[in-house]
Amino acid sequence: MRVLLAEDLFLLRDGLVRMLEAYDFEVVAAVESGPELTKAFAELTPDVAICDVRLPPSHTDEGLQCALAARKVRPGLPVLILSQHVEQLYARELLADGNGGIGYLLKDRVFDAEQFIDAVRRVAAGGTAMDPQVIQQLLARRQSDRPLGGLTPRELEVLELMAQGRSNAAIAGQLFITERAIAKHTSNIFAKLDLPVSDDDNRRVLAVIAYLDQGR
Amino acid sequence: MGVDRTATKRVRGSLLAAAQGLALALLALTASIVLFVLTVVSLALIPIGVGVLTTPYLLDLVRAHATSRRRLAAEWAGMEIPVPYRRLPADARTGFVGHVERLNLMLKDPATWRDLRWLLTDMTAGAVTAVLAPGLLVEGLFGILLFAGLWTVLGDWWYAFIPVQGWGSAFLASLLGLVWIAVGLLFNPYLVRAHFAVARASLAPTGKARLDARIDQLTESRHDAVDASAAELRRIERDLHDGAQARLVAMGMDLGTIEALVEKDPAKAKQLLAQARQNSADALTELRDLVRGIHPPVLAERGLGDAVKALALRLPVPTDVDVTLPGRLGEPVESAAYFAVSEVLTNAVKHAGAERIWVDVHHADGHLRISVTDNGQGGARIGAGSGLAGVERRLGTFDGVLAVSSPAGGPTMVTMEIPCAYS
Numbered sequence: 001m002r003v004l005l006a007e008d009l010f011l012l013r014d015g016l017v018r019m020l021e022a023y024d025f026e027v028v029a030a031v032e033s034g035p036e037l038t039k040a041f042a043e044l045t046p047d048v049a050i051c052d053v054r055l056p057p058s059h060t061d062e063g064l065q066c067a068l069a070a071r072k073v074r075p076g077l078p079v080l081i082l083s084q085h086v087e088q089l090y091a092r093e094l095l096a097d098g099n100g101g102i103g104y105l106l107k108d109r110v111f112d113a114e115q116f117i118d119a120v121r122r123v124a125a126g127g128t129a130m131d132p133q134v135i136q137q138l139l140a141r142r143q144s145d146r147p148l149g150g151l152t153p154r155e156l157e158v159l160e161l162m163a164q165g166r167s168n169a170a171i172a173g174q175l176f177i178t179e180r181a182i183a184k185h186t187s188n189i190f191a192k193l194d195l196p197v198s199d200d201d202n203r204r205v206l207a208v209i210a211y212l213d214q215g216r
Numbered sequence: 217m218g219v220d221r222t223a224t225k226r227v228r229g230s231l232l233a234a235a236q237g238l239a240l241a242l243l244a245l246t247a248s249i250v251l252f253v254l255t256v257v258s259l260a261l262i263p264i265g266v267g268v269l270t271t272p273y274l275l276d277l278v279r280a281h282a283t284s285r286r287r288l289a290a291e292w293a294g295m296e297i298p299v300p301y302r303r304l305p306a307d308a309r310t311g312f313v314g315h316v317e318r319l320n321l322m323l324k325d326p327a328t329w330r331d332l333r334w335l336l337t338d339m340t341a342g343a344v345t346a347v348l349a350p351g352l353l354v355e356g357l358f359g360i361l362l363f364a365g366l367w368t369v370l371g372d373w374w375y376a377f378i379p380v381q382g383w384g385s386a387f388l389a390s391l392l393g394l395v396w397i398a399v400g401l402l403f404n405p406y407l408v409r410a411h412f413a414v415a416r417a418s419l420a421p422t423g424k425a426r427l428d429a430r431i432d433q434l435t436e437s438r439h440d441a442v443d444a445s446a447a448e449l450r451r452i453e454r455d456l457h458d459g460a461q462a463r464l465v466a467m468g469m470d471l472g473t474i475e476a477l478v479e480k481d482p483a484k485a486k487q488l489l490a491q492a493r494q495n496s497a498d499a500l501t502e503l504r505d506l507v508r509g510i511h512p513p514v515l516a517e518r519g520l521g522d523a524v525k526a527l528a529l530r531l532p533v534p535t536d537v538d539v540t541l542p543g544r545l546g547e548p549v550e551s552a553a554y555f556a557v558s559e560v561l562t563n564a565v566k567h568a569g570a571e572r573i574w575v576d577v578h579h580a581d582g583h584l585r586i587s588v589t590d591n592g593q594g595g596a597r598i599g600a601g602s603g604l605a606g607v608e609r610r611l612g613t614f615d616g617v618l619a620v621s622s623p624a625g626g627p628t629m630v631t632m633e634i635p636c637a638y639s
Contacts, residue, residue: 054517061517085504085513089526108500111493141532 001124004046005030006037006063007082008055016050016110023117034062041070048124052107053083053090064090076101080123083107086131088138088213095128095209100202103129103165118170128165128205135163138212150192158185163208226401230353233404236292237349240411243285244343251278252335272319275328282331282419285338289412297412300327300421303432326425334418345411352400359393362386441613448510455506463499467492511551520550524557524577533565533573533590540578543638552614553577553584553634556607560588560630563603568592568628579638587631594626604630 003025007013010032017027029040033056041049049070051063067079080103081094094102103123109131110116119129139160142148151159161171168186172179186204190197193211198204255274261267279301286297302325308314322328358366359375363386367373373380375389421429470492477485507513515523521539528535544550557575564570570590577586598604598620608618616634 054513059516083513085508087514087526088529089514089522108497111497137530141529 001121002026002028002045002047003120004028004037004040004044004049006032006040006049006051006055006066008032008052012107012110019110019113019117020120023113025120033057034066037063037066038069041066041073048078048080048101048120050080050082050120053081061090064093068093071097071099075099076126078123078126079103080105080120080129082110086133088134091130091134091209092213095206098206100128100206101126104134105129105131106133119165122165122167127167127202128209130164130205130209132160132164135160135209135212138163138209142212148193151189155185155189155192158182159189159208162186162189163205163212165202165205230401230404233408234350234353234400236408237346237351237404237411240288240346240408241343241350244338244346247281248335248338248342251281252332252339255332255335268316268319272315272322275322275331278328278331278335282334285412285415286419289415293409293412295409295412295416297416297420298426300330300419300425300429301325302327302429327421330418330422334415337414337418341414342411345407345414349400349404349407352396352404356393356396356398356400359389359391359396362393363390437609437612440609444610452506452510455502459502459506460499463495463502467495467499470495512554515550515554519544520553521577523550523554524575527554527558527561528573528575531561531565531573533570535561535573535575537575538577542579545579545584545636546639549584549614549634549636552610552616553586553632556610556618556632557586557588559603559607560632563596564588564590564592564628568594568596568626570626570628579636582635582637584634584636585631586633587629589627589629591627593624594622594628595624596620596622596628596630607632 001024003020005013005016005020005027007016007030013030013032017030020027028044028046031037031040035057037051037055040046049067051067053061053064055062055066064081067081071077071079075097076099078101079094081090082105083090084107086104086106091104094104101123103119105116105119109119123129139148139156148156148159157175158171161174166174168179168182172182175182187197189195195207195211198207251274255271255278258267258270258274262271283299286299289295289297302321304318304321309317355376362370362373362375362380363383367380367382367386367389370380376392378385378389378392380386380389470488474485474488474492477488512523512527514526518526519541521541524539525537528537545553557577561573561575564573568590570592572591574589575586576589577584579585596602596604598608598618604618604620611618611632611634614634614636616632619631620628622628622630
């Protein structure tokens with residue numbers, strides 16, 4: 001799988017390249033600034049791009065803007081955004097086009113190589129990987145505003161993992177229950193929240209996040 | 217018709233000015249004279265001690281009298297006369313010592329002596345200009361009355377420069393009276409203005425006083441800024457020392473132990489590795505929170521508008537944010553404005569129990585204007601120790617101002633205004 005990497009800190013860029021190569025990814029380019037990233041997007045055809053939000057020369061949100069611009073040109077181009085901080089504001093912007101293939105994670109998540117690589121693969125396949133912190137913020141606000149009535153604690157747990165973009169199999173693995181039980185929980189959740197049922201994992205995630213984020 | 221209306225308006229304005237002039241003349245000839253005499257006597261009695269007791273109270277009265285004239289100047293003539301008095305220290309002592317200190321400070325304030333000078337000019341030039349306004353009309357009327365037959369009663373009479381001895385000279389007097397009335401009708405409002413101009417010459421702060429006041433204000437806000445930044449650095453130092461730094465030490469220690477254990481006891485080593493990783497994750501979280509408190513990342517990346525939007529998204533209360541800013545402002549102003557909004561929002565959520573908050577951020581006439589409105593219980597005040605006092609100080613560094621409208625029962629509206637330009 002061909003990966004485009006944009007990260008300005010040498011240590012982290014180097015570490016990411018080594019990690020990705022260890023998991024049999026092909027890093028087609030590892031760039032360190034906004035203009036280089038724009039050029040790489042134009043010239044290369046990566047299967048997934050991993051970008052830091054903040055890049056030189058402006059040290060503002062150049063990485064994010066480059067990625068959003070590239071997705072305008074190639075809708076659905078898988079992009080995983082890394083940052084030192086996560087903001088719902090940015091998550092909204094990333095999810096706005098509804099095309100999927102979006103990841104938004106704290107840089108800390110690279111500590112757990114397995115999970116990080118899983119997230120990269122998921123995004124590359126057109127799925128979603130939202131940082132647990134984004135989902136927790138959404139849930140916390142949602143709960144203080146209009147509680148998610150009727151959901152059992154277990155269902156809330158499943159909802160949280162589902163919103164992060166995990167598949168039923170992954171959720172089952174994490175909660176140590178069977179996939180069939182998860183399927184039952186998810187259909188209960190969709191029924192209680194009155195959301196349209198969908199077999200497509202990604203549509204499901206986007207629907208849940210949109211539901212949590214609505215009314216603001 | 218139009219001419220008629222302006223004429224009526226002019227007559228009415230001139231009559232009003234005559235009434236105002238009469239009131240001002242009475243004030244000048246009573247209050248000003250009495251206060252001047254009493255103050256001079258009181259000052260003269262300072263050496264024998266009695267004056268020490270009475271002078272501050274008398275000077276307070278003089279200041280109240282002067283300030284009421286400043287107010288009248290604004291109300292009657294649209295003339296702004298700024299108040300020039302030096303501020304008394306906030307930590308003034310009470311009792312007799314405080315009384316003497318206050319006297320000392322007042323006597324050292326040039327504005328006190330300028331007030332006394334004003335009392336003198338007010339009872340002379342001030343009284344004359346003021347009394348002319350009604351005087352012209354009354355004297356003019358008197359001239360007409362002379363011609364109407366009054367001269368027969370009064371006998372020989374000097375009307376201005378005309379000796380009235382018969383109908384002929386009485387007729388001349390009435391003509392002169394008409395001239396007086398015409399002059400009064402035309403110039404009365406200007407006479408009242410002239411009175412206030414005389415007052416302003418003594419009552420307004422001199423250029424030097426204005427500069428002094430500005431220097432005082434700048435010195436104070438600079439002190440506040442330096443204090444605040446020193447306290448901030450101290451807090452950051454402590455947070456780093458107790459947080460991230462301590463965690464990195466623990467991590468290094470764990471790694472050392474792992475090195476020693478990795479062959480002897482791999483299971484224990486693995487457990488310590490997990491602990492070390494947890495420590496590094498915690499250190500990162502703490503650093504992230506610290507960074508957010510120093511300069512929020514969204515502010516650096518996107519500027520004030522999006523930073524406030526991101527902040528609103530983190531609040532547990534539904535918050536509408538309306539931003540109209542066509543560009544980036546200077547970083548220091550953005551930062552000050554952000555933390556001010558953050559503090560006000562925290563207040564609204566914590567203390568007001570608001571259910572909905574509205575934030576409006578826009579730039580107009582060279583000022584950044586921010587208003588935060590909530591539907592909470594109200595009763596917010598800029599008191600000592602309150603968060604709002606801190607916000608006021610923070611904005612003061614930028615010559616910004618803060619206004620709070622918060623009646624009991626709500627709603628609360630906090631407005632902030634900072635002069636600034638686009639960077």
